[in-house]
Amino acid sequence: xxxxxKIISAVSLALAAAGCLGVATLAADxxxxxxxxxxxxxxxxxxxxxxxxxxxxxxxHVGGIAPTEAERFKALHVxxxxxxxxxxxxxxxxxxxxxxxxxxxxxxxxxxxxxxxLIGLVPDTLDxxxxxxxxxALSEGAAVTDLLEAASYPPPPDWESSVQYGLNVLAxxxxxxxxxxxxxxxxxAIADSEEEKADLEAAITRRVPDxxxxxxxxxxxxxxxxxxxxxxxxxxxxxxxxxxSVDTPRNQTRLVxxxxxxxxxxxxxxxxxxxxxxxxxxxxxxxxxxxVAELGGGSVTFADADVTLVATETTPENTFDRVVGELxxxxxxxxxxxxxxxEPAAEExxxxxxxxxxxxxxxxxDGKVTLGGRLNNAVVRKTVESYAKAHFGAEAVHMAxxxxxxxPEPWPLRVLAALEALSQLEEGSTVVTxxxxxxxxxxxxxxxxxxxxxxxxxxxxxxxxxxxxxxxDEALDPIAALPSxxxxxxxxxxxxxxxxxxxxPSSSEISGSAVGIVNEIADILKGCKDVEMQIEIAGxxxxxxxxxxxxxxxxxxxNAVLEALIARRVLTSAxxxxxxxxxxxxxxxxxxxxxxxxxxxxxxxxxxxxAAEGEGSESGGTEAEAAESTEPTGEADAAPDTNDGAETGxxxxxxxx
Numbered sequence: 001x002x003x004x005x006k007i008i009s010a011v012s013l014a015l016a017a018a019g020c021l022g023v024a025t026l027a028a029d030x031x032x033x034x035x036x037x038x039x040x041x042x043x044x045x046x047x048x049x050x051x052x053x054x055x056x057x058x059x060x061h062v063g064g065i066a067p068t069e070a071e072r073f074k075a076l077h078v079x080x081x082x083x084x085x086x087x088x089x090x091x092x093x094x095x096x097x098x099x100x101x102x103x104x105x106x107x108x109x110x111x112x113x114x115x116x117x118l119i120g121l122v123p124d125t126l127d128x129x130x131x132x133x134x135x136x137a138l139s140e141g142a143a144v145t146d147l148l149e150a151a152s153y154p155p156p157p158d159w160e161s162s163v164q165y166g167l168n169v170l171a172x173x174x175x176x177x178x179x180x181x182x183x184x185x186x187x188x189a190i191a192d193s194e195e196e197k198a199d200l201e202a203a204i205t206r207r208v209p210d211x212x213x214x215x216x217x218x219x220x221x222x223x224x225x226x227x228x229x230x231x232x233x234x235x236x237x238x239x240x241x242x243x244x245s246v247d248t249p250r251n252q253t254r255l256v257x258x259x260x261x262x263x264x265x266x267x268x269x270x271x272x273x274x275x276x277x278x279x280x281x282x283x284x285x286x287x288x289x290x291x292v293a294e295l296g297g298g299s300v301t302f303a304d305a306d307v308t309l310v311a312t313e314t315t316p317e318n319t320f321d322r323v324v325g326e327l328x329x330x331x332x333x334x335x336x337x338x339x340x341x342x343e344p345a346a347e348e349x350x351x352x353x354x355x356x357x358x359x360x361x362x363x364x365x366d367g368k369v370t371l372g373g374r375l376n377n378a379v380v381r382k383t384v385e386s387y388a389k390a391h392f393g394a395e396a397v398h399m400a401x402x403x404x405x406x407x408p409e410p411w412p413l414r415v416l417a418a419l420e421a422l423s424q425l426e427e428g429s430t431v432v433t434x435x436x437x438x439x440x441x442x443x444x445x446x447x448x449x450x451x452x453x454x455x456x457x458x459x460x461x462x463x464x465x466x467x468x469x470x471x472x473d474e475a476l477d478p479i480a481a482l483p484s485x486x487x488x489x490x491x492x493x494x495x496x497x498x499x500x501x502x503x504x505p506s507s508s509e510i511s512g513s514a515v516g517i518v519n520e521i522a523d524i525l526k527g528c529k530d531v532e533m534q535i536e537i538a539g540x541x542x543x544x545x546x547x548x549x550x551x552x553x554x555x556x557x558x559n560a561v562l563e564a565l566i567a568r569r570v571l572t573s574a575x576x577x578x579x580x581x582x583x584x585x586x587x588x589x590x591x592x593x594x595x596x597x598x599x600x601x602x603x604x605x606x607x608x609x610x611a612a613e614g615e616g617s618e619s620g621g622t623e624a625e626a627a628e629s630t631e632p633t634g635e636a637d638a639a640p641d642t643n644d645g646a647e648t649g650x651x652x653x654x655x656x657x
Contacts, residue, residue: 190218228277518565
């Protein structure tokens with residue numbers, strides 16, 4: 001059957017359409033593939049491997065999570081360079097940004113003679129006006145420059161305790177930088193002397209809150225040593241220093257090394273100071289130490305540029321001459337050497353040798369001094385007596401000397417030098433002869449031995465021999481022997497364990513029988529007046545009566561004890577009084593014995609905790625307030641009675657065990 005023209009035309013058109021569709025589909029696939037591959041490779045080459053590319057016809061979809069918004073725009077720009085930008089479909093996203101961390105809150109406090117400067121970032125809840133007022137008060141009215149910035153962030157843990165501790169120590173540091181962050185305080189300060197440095201270190205470490213870490217550096221200027229003294233000797237006790245001064249740590253190491261070579265076993269305590277007469281002083285000192293070691297005994301004393309070498313009586317003369325000659329030749333020109341070879345003691349044959357003139361002084365543990373021996377004349381005797389009274393006190397000096405007009409001319413100077421050396425001791429004696437001065441005793445100052453050596457070397461002059469046998473006793477050291485706050489409170493508790501503070505029934509008036517224990521507590525607090533601490537006098541009652549009345553009564557009784565201490569001239573600026581009523585029982589209130597035990601006064605050591613406001617807390621007064629009190633210390637101090645239904649019966653106190 002022959003197909004008609006219409007059918008042939010329709011079939012031809014269908015075939016042509018199918019061919020065009022196939023060609024178009026193939027072309028689209030090729031374009032999609034090549035476009036996608038081109039964009040994908042370009043992005044990978046550019047380092048944007050986080051991108052994902054797929055195509056949909058002529059459109060190129062770019063997706064993925066960009067680390068930053070800038071990276072996202074750069075990736076789209078690279079894709080747009082490979083195909084028409086209009087064909088790019090942006091499916092990218094940006095990694096969500098992390099929330100900003102809270103800034104580090106801190107306060108830098110700079111204090112010097114010109115005032116106080118505050119720098120840092122603090123929470124906006126901080127009462128800056130109150131802090132500036134507190135700093136102004138503790139710095140004795142110095143100008144305070146507030147350069148702090150505030151931020152709307154809550155204070156971190158331990159922030160308040162760190163700030164309060166930093167302000168507390170700032171009061172003791174007139175030249176310092178105190179850096180405060182939450183949980184840590186860093187202190188850099190300058191002290192006027194080594195003694196003040198030790199005092200400041202004790203004050204800084206004594207009341208540190210448990211939650212605060214403290215780091216401190218305190219610098220003290222080196223003392224001016226005059227005369228610049230070194231005394232090295234070898235005697236029955238072996239090689240050792242009586243005094244050791246040095247100008248630099250490097251020279252200190254050199255001296256220690258030379259002393260070790262000479263037989264010294266312990267590390268000597270050399271004082272770093274100013275006043276060295278010449279840069280060659282350490283070289284000369286080392287030569288002197290080696291000379292004594294070569295002699296096998298004796299001493300060498302340096303007082304600035306004056307050098308005295310004293311041998312022992314048993315030193316061979318030729319050895320002495322050789323050592324002295326070598327030392328004299330090697331010493332720098334500025335030094336002047338004086339050498340002494342003592343003559344052996346003459347043996348007695350027949351008649352006894354004439355008595356050598358002597359002066360002696362003894363200092364007792366009670367501070368009294370007895371002077372005995374010989375003095376040149378009445379004028380010298382009066383001078384020595386006045387000099388001794390100036391050092392030891394007018395009532396502490398007892399004269400038992402006699403006049404000997406044949407004494408040598410330098411005798412008074414030797415006696416005065418010995419007395420000045422003796423004044424450096426807590427207990428001891430000194431003996432002065434024509435060719436020797438000896439000082440023995442006990443001291444509570446670590447540097448006393450070196451100070452005595454400097455005094456004798458300066459006052460006695462050249463070519464003079466002296467001996468020092470001084471022992472350091474830590475128990476006599478006013479700084480080392482200072483009790484801790486805990487020890488002070490324990491002393492009060494021990495006294496209360498033997499006796500009780502009692503009050504009149506339902507009254508805040510201290511009973512007459514309690515005068516003794518109050519006096520004893522006052523004496524303990526006076527002995528702890530140099531100890532930095534905060535003490536609370538806590539009043540407690542039993543549960544009888546109304547709670548409000550018991551609280552008021554306990555506060556009145558705590559105040560009465562505080563007032564009694566003021567009357568006894570106790571410094572009470574660091575003592576507060578607070579009543580707790582019946583809130584803190586330590587025994588059963590259902591029995592008479594328990595109620596008796598609950599009625600008490602406690603002395604507590606506060607750990608930098610501010611006294612509660614609104615609860616009747618009363619701060620103690622100053623020394624002036626104590627001095628103004630005219631109430632007799634032997635009588636109990638009265639306060640208004642509060643007997644509105646509060647506890648009844650004879651009241652007494654005892655400490656918490």
